[in-house]
Amino acid sequence: YRPDLGRAPQGDFMRPSTRTRASSRSTNGVAPQVEDTRICVVMVGLPARGKSLIAQKVVRYLGWLSITAKCFNVGSYRRTNTPQPSASFFDFSNKEGERLRRAAAEAAVADMVKWFQSPNNLIAILDATNSTKSRRRWIKDRCDAEGIETLFVESKCDDEDLIMANIMEVKTTSPDYTGQDPEEAARDFRERIRMYERVYETLDEDESDLTYCKIIDVGSQVIINRIQDYLQSRVVYYLMNLHIKPRSIWISRHGESEYNVSGQIGGDANLSPRGAQYATMLPEMVAKSAANAPLTVWISTLKRTAQTAQHLPYEKLSWKALDELDSGVCDGLTYADIEREYPADFKARDEDKYNYRYLGGESYRDVVIRLEPIIMELERSENILIVTHQAVLRCIYAYFMGTQQEQSPWMEVPLHTLIKLTPRAYGTQEERWKANVPAVSTWRGKGSAAVHADTPSASAVGTPVLKGKVKK
Numbered sequence: 001y002r003p004d005l006g007r008a009p010q011g012d013f014m015r016p017s018t019r020t021r022a023s024s025r026s027t028n029g030v031a032p033q034v035e036d037t038r039i040c041v042v043m044v045g046l047p048a049r050g051k052s053l054i055a056q057k058v059v060r061y062l063g064w065l066s067i068t069a070k071c072f073n074v075g076s077y078r079r080t081n082t083p084q085p086s087a088s089f090f091d092f093s094n095k096e097g098e099r100l101r102r103a104a105a106e107a108a109v110a111d112m113v114k115w116f117q118s119p120n121n122l123i124a125i126l127d128a129t130n131s132t133k134s135r136r137r138w139i140k141d142r143c144d145a146e147g148i149e150t151l152f153v154e155s156k157c158d159d160e161d162l163i164m165a166n167i168m169e170v171k172t173t174s175p176d177y178t179g180q181d182p183e184e185a186a187r188d189f190r191e192r193i194r195m196y197e198r199v200y201e202t203l204d205e206d207e208s209d210l211t212y213c214k215i216i217d218v219g220s221q222v223i224i225n226r227i228q229d230y231l232q233s234r235v236v237y238y239l240m241n242l243h244i245k246p247r248s249i250w251i252s253r254h255g256e257s258e259y260n261v262s263g264q265i266g267g268d269a270n271l272s273p274r275g276a277q278y279a280t281m282l283p284e285m286v287a288k289s290a291a292n293a294p295l296t297v298w299i300s301t302l303k304r305t306a307q308t309a310q311h312l313p314y315e316k317l318s319w320k321a322l323d324e325l326d327s328g329v330c331d332g333l334t335y336a337d338i339e340r341e342y343p344a345d346f347k348a349r350d351e352d353k354y355n356y357r358y359l360g361g362e363s364y365r366d367v368v369i370r371l372e373p374i375i376m377e378l379e380r381s382e383n384i385l386i387v388t389h390q391a392v393l394r395c396i397y398a399y400f401m402g403t404q405q406e407q408s409p410w411m412e413v414p415l416h417t418l419i420k421l422t423p424r425a426y427g428t429q430e431e432r433w434k435a436n437v438p439a440v441s442t443w444r445g446k447g448s449a450a451v452h453a454d455t456p457s458a459s460a461v462g463t464p465v466l467k468g469k470v471k472k
Ligand code: ATP
Pocket: 045, 046, 047, 048, 049, 050, 051, 052, 053, 054, 075, 128, 129, 155, 156, 157, 162, 165, 166, 169, 170, 215, 217, 218, 219, 244, 425
């Protein structure tokens, strides 16, 4: 990963395209850093194969990396002309159904092409079944004519139980079936799949000129063909790491440190007595919320996270990438010191906290880039508990909850609080427990140089402070 990231808000993850294309796309008047490639990721697959879920995850992942991506869901376009179709609408011999479905696909592609006219828009996802060779060829030709690359992503899965579970989990609550009996909705959806099965053509040798990634049985086999450049390979690598086994990710900041108490930032201080007390309570809080499920603990290389995790009876792994945001020349100072000694920097950070890089240190944007391998490993893993630092935790949380960059560096993540994130279809469920051990607040609002002060303590050990919030 590039050590010398620029302060420019775009382009950290871009690489020059291997091919040249006549283009007037802006390079912001600086170095030619913006990738010239625009990619349409074309989803392929029968209904209820997880295409929309994959599409949404890719958009969230790319957005987190500052790569502007957008999903064009053909189903939403179709709903404008046919809000609640029955299975017969999808019968390929139904001429009117065919015409309306074609119109929806054309409208989605037209909007996508328009969207690509903005120079920062790099990756679109065309979310539809795109189940026939002729439909895929039409999309490829449309994109070729606009200088847009295509990456076809097929999700192929014939596990009946899984498909039935998918239907019950997400399809019976789809707007296509609002107000209908779930059993009846499931039956109709099964019938809809049958309609598609009659004409469905998997990606095969006839389409060997296409760039594609075929994900079989939720990643147990992945076939890739003609991946051409950096961005395409990033997307494919991400897709290869996804799984749908139920699991959770727990995140906690380290216990209160001596630096937290004195109001200093950075450093490698020991836990305060209250921080050490939180460390002794953490095993019980985790055990209760994990219902004794197996998990692995990830910590940073700084003492305060190792000390916080010391009583946890699980395998532990220490990652340099989980170290706190490097505050460079400001390391060891209080916010008030920084305001006095580096007033212009203090102001600049407040104006654009996400992009502001400490002199000789890092920005939130830099932290996100170095956390990318952590996210990839998290996607591959099952239950993980991460004990880390304020800024790093904000970045990890932002990935799972899709928090905007302007907002994420300002999020309040109190000390002595355990957060459990559980990925669900189309969202992440969040639960929080606060330990009954007071700690200072290290949160600082825009424009203030507030000193770290005590927060009111929670009423009981492991009190859930927020339950069951699902971010869609
Ligand atoms: P439709 O064509 O009707 O829009 P879809 O293919 O977009 O269907 P989703 O709505 O994304 O299907 O289905 C979500 C469900 O699919 C979730 O329950 C999720 O766990 C499951 N799922 C995710 N990935 C896969 C996969 N690779 N194969 C099968 N199921 C998957």
